[in-house]
Amino acid sequence: DTGVSQDPRHKITKRGQNVTFRCDPISEHNRLYWYRQTLGQGPEFLTYFQNEAQLEKSRLLSDRFSAERPKGSFSTLEIQRTEQGDSAMYLCASSLSQGGWINSPLHFGNGTRLTVT
Amino acid sequence: SQQGEEDPQALSIQEGENATMNCSYKTSINNLQWYRQNSGRGLVHLILIRSNEREKHSGRLRVTLDTSKKSSSLLITASRAADTASYFCATDSRTGGGNKLTFGTGTQLKVEL
Numbered sequence: 001d002t003g004v005s006q007d008p009r010h011k012i013t014k015r016g017q018n019v020t021f022r023c024d025p026i027s028e029h030n031r032l033y034w035y036r037q038t039l040g041q042g043p044e045f046l047t048y049f050q051n052e053a054q055l056e057k058s059r060l061l062s063d064r065f066s067a068e069r070p071k072g073s074f075s076t077l078e079i080q081r082t083e084q085g086d087s088a089m090y091l092c093a094s095s096l097s098q099g100g101w102i103n104s105p106l107h108f109g110n111g112t113r114l115t116v117t
Numbered sequence: 118s119q120q121g122e123e124d125p126q127a128l129s130i131q132e133g134e135n136a137t138m139n140c141s142y143k144t145s146i147n148n149l150q151w152y153r154q155n156s157g158r159g160l161v162h163l164i165l166i167r168s169n170e171r172e173k174h175s176g177r178l179r180v181t182l183d184t185s186k187k188s189s190s191l192l193i194t195a196s197r198a199a200d201t202a203s204y205f206c207a208t209d210s211r212t213g214g215g216n217k218l219t220f221g222t223g224t225q226l227k228v229e230l
Contacts, residue, residue, distance in 0.1 A: 004159070033217065033218075035220075040222075040223075041222060041223075042205050042207075042220035042221050042222050042223050043160065043205075043220045044220070045217050045218070045219060048216070048217055055216070056216065056217065091159055091160070093159075093160075097216075101147045101148075101209050101216055102147070102148070102209045102216060102217070102218060103147075103148065104165075105150065105162035105165060106150075106152075106160075106162065106207075106218060107162070108152075108159030108160045108161070109159050110157075110158050110159045111158075111159055113157075
């Protein structure tokens with residue numbers, strides 16, 4: 001169990017640029033989640049995958065955001081035309097869940113901190 | 118949106134003292150989880166308590182759940198400086214399908230030597 005890894009750890013970009021983050025979950029985990037966290041707040045749900053299928057997206061996820069999980073393995077989160085309000089920590093988590101609801105812990109990566117200047 | 122709210126927002130105690138954090142939530146749940154986050158890092162799972170459980174222990178941690186009041190508490194006994202971190206409760210939501218966790222706003226705990 002090598003844990004959830006995220007790349008890069010930090011990203012500084014200019015407003016209007018596109019950025020892409022990568023998450024490698026724990027290999028046997030079927031669910032993968034993306035959360036966003038701003039300073040002093042708890043993580044906010046963005047989207048999640050069950051294997052390769054994206055099953056739910058938050059209303060926070062505007063059309064500038066897109067996430068993929070090809071072949072049910074790693075995932076990418078892309079933000080197009082970044083805005084200063086996108087500055088946050090983007091957290092990825094994975095879990096092994098059977099059935100409909102969450103019945104096991106989420107394992108988080110250390111996040112990608114995005115700064116939009 | 119944040120389903121849970123932790124109380125207090127910040128807590129400062131001396132090493133060896135107990136720390137109690139409370140969490141309130143709004144909708145019916147299947148389970149409630151507590152996580153810890155050190156500054157600049159990801160969250161680490163501490164304990165999961167199911168809706169039909171009232172109390173759970175793990176080492177120096179004790180979690181209670183009162184579904185009638187929609188509240189939970191996390192007690193850390195004999196705190197250590199290494200316990201300094203932010204603590205979050207997280208719930209699934211039966212009405213929301215129960216397939217994602219919604220986190221509270223967190224309690225920032227500082228344990229001083």
